[in-house]
Amino acid sequence: MVLEKLAISQNRKDESPNVELAEQLVVNSDREGISELIRGLQLSKGIANDCIKVLYEIGECAPLLIADYVAVFLDCLMSRNNRLVWGGMTALNSIADCEAKAIYTQIDKVKTAYENGSVITVDNSISVFSKVSKANPQYEKEIFPFLMKHLETCRPKEVAQHAERIVVCVNEGNRALFIQILDKRCTELSSAQSKRVAKLIKRVNVQAAEV
Template sequence: MIERIASNLGRNDEEPNIELAILLCKTKDTEGIKEIVQGLRDKKTQVANDCIKVLYEIGERNPELIAEYVFEFIQLLKSKNNRLVWGGMTALSKIVYLKPEEIYNDLDTVIKAYENGSVITVDNAISVFAGICKANEVYEKIVFKYILKHLETCRPREVAQHSERAFVCVNKNNSKEFLDVLLKRKESLTDAQIKRVNKLIKKIELEQHNS
């Protein structure tokens, strides 16, 4: 399967990688997927980059097929290759609901990547944090504070998107803290951003009213 990735076809676009991901999902070719995972360690940067693209595209469609490689994705967060870092975090965001314990047990690695990462790394880290929180109350007590701190301090243009990513872990026990942060940040947002945040606020207020 490795011969079908973009760089091995002499291509510079991502279409072959997406097509390969779709094929591997359709056939549930676990041996083929294993071969792509092994490609993450290839000395050729473009090969490794293509492989992580294939893997998180599989995760988007069928996360069960890549969940067993959770530790490989965590290791990518330590890479000097930024493409592999944000690709690894993206893959983790797809499987966090299947492997929350494994990811939580290496939380320090995730946090370090989040703190030093690119925009895409941070985006997906918020999804990973939210998935961990949703999985377990004990995890939530540790990890939810990172979500709140992020929403308090991130750039205004990120508030709406990251609030939406985090919303999956908002519950009756933590909704007040979440709501307080959103209300504080509204004054720095554009009308379009406020509209998105208001949808979340209304959902929280409705839940509070019904509980």
Template sequence: MTVLNRLASQLGRNDEEPNVLLARQLAGESNHDGIAEIIVNLTNKNKKIQHDCIKVAYEAGELNPALISEYAETFIELLKSRDNRIVWGAMTALSAIADMSADTIMKHLEQVIAAMHNGSVITVDRGVLALSKLAAVSRENNNEIFPYLLDHLRNCRSKEVPQHAESTLLAVTSGNIEGFLRVLRGREEQLTESQLKRVKKIYRRLES
């Protein structure tokens, strides 16, 4: 039986619950045939099916990254889509598998960064997380990516600093910690009390 019949749009539903339930089952069973059908239909002519499938893909990937890790290039290609829902969904999927599929994603690093520059808030949030995971994989990756992450933290909106700094923390090493702290301290005056509280929590984590 096709898994498409269980998508929200095919059940006449306007909510995401059927897609989440399907993703949980596919992830729990490590159902490669089922996820392969989902991936194929990311380019279905029916936009509702596309949107359902990207939801299932990234939800399943967050629970079981290995299940979607072989499709990294598919998600990278979807970053070119004109459909914002597909773009941020693809970036969310990439953030789930970034460490596992690092070699593949690094080959397309410029494309990932370009999608962040042109993307929505969610695309940027998930992009920062994906890049941080990539940078944590190896020294070579870190040398290439961490300067971009620091530049992003210098220039992103103040309200984004805490979340993006928390993601970037994954890639902080003994060799780049001073630069990271310098950038955060340079943003302190622009932060609200609650935002600064989150940043100070990062300081404490690094001190411990």
């Protein structure tokens, strides 16, 4: 059984067994084992925590192996177990490119987790929003303004990192607004942060010139 290989089942406090299990499941394309992990999310907190860890590690390497469980990961965002919330968001980040439509239909769950979640939840939610926005002009109309409001109001130390996550959905139609907001925020940033943002703006402008 896959659950027997989890860290908690081996009385281990480190994540090595979970990472190794994820690697094995990816190598073997073990969909039955992945299904067992999904069922494990409904078991005790310790088992569920290890299961979500293995699942998002799989998603990092082979997103299509967990893509069918997008609805499960969206439900994780509503959990009272914070580990499942940020783990679920991490998993969604790995599959957002191929499951944008499914995520968009329940985008309110992502927004709720963004509004109430931990730093890891928020970081990954920005990537999820950005990938979904990129997938469809209709999705962009709703999500890109939301992302720009976040970029205008997030903590200065988050501006560069989150802008780098958002840039995947920047295009000809919204580039000017993206750059305008970054230019405005630069007055609040440290020298190192400003340089990081300037480098990103330069990259966006170079890409636009090449189109």
